[in-house]
Amino acid sequence: MAEKTPEVVIIGGGFGGLYAAKAFDRAPVNLTLLDRRNFHLFQPLLYQVATGGLSPANISAPLRDILKRQSNTRVLLAEVTSIDVGGKRVLLREGEPIPYDFLIVAAGARHHYFGRPDWEPFAPGLKTIEDATEIRRRVLLAFERAERATDPKIREAELTFVIVGAGPTGVEMAGAISELAHIMDVPVEVLRDKVNVLQEFNPMLGHRGCRLGISFPEITEMQAQAIFEAACELRRDGKNPFPEVMIPLVGSRPELHEQKQIVERVALATQKAYGVKVRYLIGTMIELPRACMVADEIAEEAEFFSFGTNDLTQTCLGLSRDDAGKFLPSYVLNGILPEDPFVSIDRDGVGALMKIAIKKGRKTRKTLEIGICGEHGGDPKSVVYCHQIGLDYVSCSPYRVAIARLAAAQAVLGERSP
Numbered sequence: 001m002a003e004k005t006p007e008v009v010i011i012g013g014g015f016g017g018l019y020a021a022k023a024f025d026r027a028p029v030n031l032t033l034l035d036r037r038n039f040h041l042f043q044p045l046l047y048q049v050a051t052g053g054l055s056p057a058n059i060s061a062p063l064r065d066i067l068k069r070q071s072n073t074r075v076l077l078a079e080v081t082s083i084d085v086g087g088k089r090v091l092l093r094e095g096e097p098i099p100y101d102f103l104i105v106a107a108g109a110r111h112h113y114f115g116r117p118d119w120e121p122f123a124p125g126l127k128t129i130e131d132a133t134e135i136r137r138r139v140l141l142a143f144e145r146a147e148r149a150t151d152p153k154i155r156e157a158e159l160t161f162v163i164v165g166a167g168p169t170g171v172e173m174a175g176a177i178s179e180l181a182h183i184m185d186v187p188v189e190v191l192r193d194k195v196n197v198l199q200e201f202n203p204m205l206g207h208r209g210c211r212l213g214i215s216f217p218e219i220t221e222m223q224a225q226a227i228f229e230a231a232c233e234l235r236r237d238g239k240n241p242f243p244e245v246m247i248p249l250v251g252s253r254p255e256l257h258e259q260k261q262i263v264e265r266v267a268l269a270t271q272k273a274y275g276v277k278v279r280y281l282i283g284t285m286i287e288l289p290r291a292c293m294v295a296d297e298i299a300e301e302a303e304f305f306s307f308g309t310n311d312l313t314q315t316c317l318g319l320s321r322d323d324a325g326k327f328l329p330s331y332v333l334n335g336i337l338p339e340d341p342f343v344s345i346d347r348d349g350v351g352a353l354m355k356i357a358i359k360k361g362r363k364t365r366k367t368l369e370i371g372i373c374g375e376h377g378g379d380p381k382s383v384v385y386c387h388q389i390g391l392d393y394v395s396c397s398p399y400r401v402a403i404a405r406l407a408a409a410q411a412v413l414g415e416r417s418p
């Protein structure tokens with residue numbers, strides 16, 4: 001007689017319950033996961049919901065979705081009220097009892113009030129979405145009342161928050177509240193001044209690329225977060241994204257190092273928040289002559305190089321592309337320049353810098369992937385040149401892809417023909 005498949009029941013779809021459930025993937029059992037919520041809550045980010053940084057949906061993932069590929073598993077929305085150990089059944093608030101051969105209880109824990117549960121209404125704990133949204137409601141209301149208060153004492157009282165517990169959650173919560181205060185206190189004039197400070201005479205050589213990220217790390221953080229949230233969501237859907245994060249306008253190793261640390265920190269936190277792993281690379285645009293000259297140092301940090309040949313042309317020739325239209329055509333017409341350097345790579349100048357960067361970069365990192373991005377990537381002559389100097393790829397605007405492919409194929413065939 002065939003043996004009966006064992007029934008395994010898990011109570012709770014938190015970290016404990018989920019890890020246990022995943023361990024049974026493909027095991028010869030029937031697995032039932034019961035939770036009174038139909039989502040898994042990522043508790044470490046509750047403080048972000050409590051301070052308005054994230055919405056509840058950002059930190060909740062449907063349990064059915066997480067386990068949908070596990071064919072021996074069903075997920076039920078049900079609250080367990082007791083366990084009939086003798087009868088080997090769990091009893092539910094609603095519905096039939098669920099029989100089990102093996103039972104795992106992973107129902108989590110609650111905070112406590114040192115024997116004073118009557119404190120809870122005044123000082124909510126931080127364990128559920130409801131706790132977090134209630135704290136957020138109270139914190140934001142306190143800011144509103146403080147703003148309207150004319151008496152400085154009332155204002156101060158409204159803006160005084162007490163957190164009990166200085167573990168990681170308490171400390172993060174305190175940091176998030178003070179950040180919130182910072183955001184809420186910035187008057188419009190201050191913002192306007194900031195915008196004025198950022199106006200420039202020559203934006204092409206000004207406060208942009210990694211320079212902006214160094215002055216305002218939150219910009220890099222926000223961009224990295226967008227990349228990694230998108231990647232993690234794809235990963236959760238069973239896809240295999242492989243983001244390559246490119247830091248622009250780097251001219252020295254410390255600039256890249258600084259920005260890379262931010263990206264790595266955000267990547268780690270986002271993967272942790274989603275509970276998935278994403279493969280990624282961090283590299284840089286090479287678009288300044290200095291970057292070419294110190295490419296060996298930059299390659300200590302960069303996992304790939306991409307020549308930004310438009311800006312490398314501007315900085316190498318000291319030409320502003322936007323202004324060059326007035327005189328460049330006559331240069332080409334009179335044979336002073338063989339070709340418009342923004343159309344086809346200037347081999348003697350820009351090309352020479354690229355060769356230095358390739359040699360130095362690969363001296364530090366043998367397998368360094370190097371390519372170009374920009375309009376040159378769609379110019380057949382430049383594509384052939386890129387192949388000759390040892391680049392791995394060219395990237396160009398979509399409508400030039402067909403030309404670039406053809407040019408790349410011709411470059412390889414040209415090499416093979418006698």
Ligand SMILES: Cc1cc2nc3c(=O)[nH]c(=O)nc-3n(C[C@H](O)[C@H](O)[C@H](O)COP(=O)(O)OP(=O)(O)OC[C@H]3O[C@@H](n4cnc5c(N)ncnc54)[C@H](O)[C@@H]3O)c2cc1C
Nearest residue numbers: 012013014015016017035036043044046079080107108169
């Ligand atoms: C604010 C906060 C920040 C944290 N930060 C970190 C951190 O940075 N790093 C870290 O490692 N840990 C952190 N932790 C701790 C970590 O989140 C917990 O240790 C972990 O979530 C516990 O997992 P669990 O599966 O045991 O319980 P839980 O995640 O609490 O899951 C229990 C599950 O059981 C369900 N359940 C409970 N009773 C019933 C019932 N009767 N019937 C049906 N279902 C039921 C619940 O709905 C819930 O889904 C933090 C916790 C909090 C609250």
